[in-house]
Amino acid sequence: MASQFSKRTSWDISEGPLAQAIGARRAAGLKVLDLTISNPTVCGFVYESAAILETLQNPESLIYDPNPKGIPAARQAVSKYYKGHRAEVEPDDILLTTSTSEAYSFLFRLLCDAGDEVLVAQPSYPLFDFLADLDDVRLRAYPLFEDFGWWIDFAELERRITPSTRAIILVHPNNPTGHATSRAEREQLESLCVRHKLALIVDEVFLDYGIGISRPMESFAVGPHHCLTFVVSGLSKITALPQMKVGWLACFGPAGERAEALARLEVIADTFLSMNAPAQNALPVWLAGRESIQRQILDRVSVNLATLRDLGVNFLEVEAGWSAILRISQRKSRVDLAETIVRETGVIVHPGSFYGLPEQHQVVVSLIGSQDTFVEGIKTLKKWCESNEST
Numbered sequence: 001m002a003s004q005f006s007k008r009t010s011w012d013i014s015e016g017p018l019a020q021a022i023g024a025r026r027a028a029g030l031k032v033l034d035l036t037i038s039n040p041t042v043c044g045f046v047y048e049s050a051a052i053l054e055t056l057q058n059p060e061s062l063i064y065d066p067n068p069k070g071i072p073a074a075r076q077a078v079s080k081y082y083k084g085h086r087a088e089v090e091p092d093d094i095l096l097t098t099s100t101s102e103a104y105s106f107l108f109r110l111l112c113d114a115g116d117e118v119l120v121a122q123p124s125y126p127l128f129d130f131l132a133d134l135d136d137v138r139l140r141a142y143p144l145f146e147d148f149g150w151w152i153d154f155a156e157l158e159r160r161i162t163p164s165t166r167a168i169i170l171v172h173p174n175n176p177t178g179h180a181t182s183r184a185e186r187e188q189l190e191s192l193c194v195r196h197k198l199a200l201i202v203d204e205v206f207l208d209y210g211i212g213i214s215r216p217m218e219s220f221a222v223g224p225h226h227c228l229t230f231v232v233s234g235l236s237k238i239t240a241l242p243q244m245k246v247g248w249l250a251c252f253g254p255a256g257e258r259a260e261a262l263a264r265l266e267v268i269a270d271t272f273l274s275m276n277a278p279a280q281n282a283l284p285v286w287l288a289g290r291e292s293i294q295r296q297i298l299d300r301v302s303v304n305l306a307t308l309r310d311l312g313v314n315f316l317e318v319e320a321g322w323s324a325i326l327r328i329s330q331r332k333s334r335v336d337l338a339e340t341i342v343r344e345t346g347v348i349v350h351p352g353s354f355y356g357l358p359e360q361h362q363v364v365v366s367l368i369g370s371q372d373t374f375v376e377g378i379k380t381l382k383k384w385c386e387s388n389e390s391t
């Protein structure tokens with residue numbers, strides 16, 4: 001008898017038309033200019049390789065001393081990171097995970113039963129769909145709208161809360177819009193959460209990557225906290241080491257709720273004990289070395305943004321993060337814009353729909369890719385737009 005699979009994994013995993021178009025171009029030996037590379041380890045940055053690798057030799061890693069929340073020294077290092085963001089976070093309120101993705105999964109299991117709902121901004125980072133499916137959680141989108149900056153549509157957000165809603169996810173600053181949540185927005189979100197008894201999950205992986213933002217980009221770890229709040233982050237972006245699989249969540253809010261949440265999370269974490277000892281022992285060293293890599297990434301982002309400005313590309317202002325949203329001018333709007341671009345020019349961009357952007361003429365590019373490829377890719381794209389407008 002053939003095996004039976006769960007409904008939650010019945011995704012359409014066939015290759016989409018964009019991947020096919022890229023594959024066809026590569027197979028034909030034609031040039032490709034990939035403007036979507038967001039893996040920092042292949043972007044030509046100079047890592048402090050010796051320091052990063054030496055710390056993996058720590059003899060402490062030969063001892064198995066399981067701690068569901070993670071070893072104290074690593075949690076203290078995370079607490080120190082927040083001190084740098086003017087936030088007092090008790091190491092006891094921090095739980096280490098093997099990525100922010102795992103932190104989300106722990107939180108979904110903590111807060112939701114099968115079929116419960118979590119609200120997430122649209123546009124936003126697309127991995128949430130899979131994370132929610134795997135934990136039988138239903139995602140409901142709440143809209144962000146663009147009008148000289150990005151804004152949360154609070155009226156619509158509140159309308160989308162149902163008796164099954166358990167939490168609101170906020171990515172601060174958001175990917176790919178680069179929108180950083182303001183103090184006033186935070187207060188509105190918190191009062192919504194208090195009124196509807198919801199938890200607030202704040203993803204701050206891009207917190208250290210503000211670019212020319214005029215107001216301070218404050219961590220949600222800074223109190224006071226009026227509702228149960230979880231801040232998730234990790235080394236994928238903070239130290240540009242996604243391969244090390246180091247993340248965490250920090251828990252805030254009214255004392256009783258916070259204690260209950262942490263006790264339950266500890267059991268979830270104890271069930272898996274997924275983070276290996278070498279990574280936990282290395283975390284303080286990796287985190288302490290973040291400045292040099294962050295400076296290089298911020299420089300790259302600034303240079304690539306300057307290219308967009310210098311070449312007169314129409315793009316949405318970026319406050320933070322590693323991405324930019326370009327507005328592609330064309331005579332008629334088309335759903336297969338990214339696919340057409342790669343087929344006709346070899347330039348790879350993400351379709352806006354990948355992130356839930358509503359406009360068909362918007363595409364997303366990474367700002368951390370090599371400067372040479374970025375300049376060549378953007379010039380090619382610009383020429384293609386101009387020739388399309390004139391035909």
Ligand SMILES: Cc1ncc(COP(=O)(O)O)c(C=O)c1O
Nearest residue numbers: 099100101125175205234236247
């Ligand atoms: C907003 C956001 N959160 C989380 C992640 C992934 O982080 P991790 O590698 O820790 O799972 C990403 C990766 O791009 C992201 O954009």
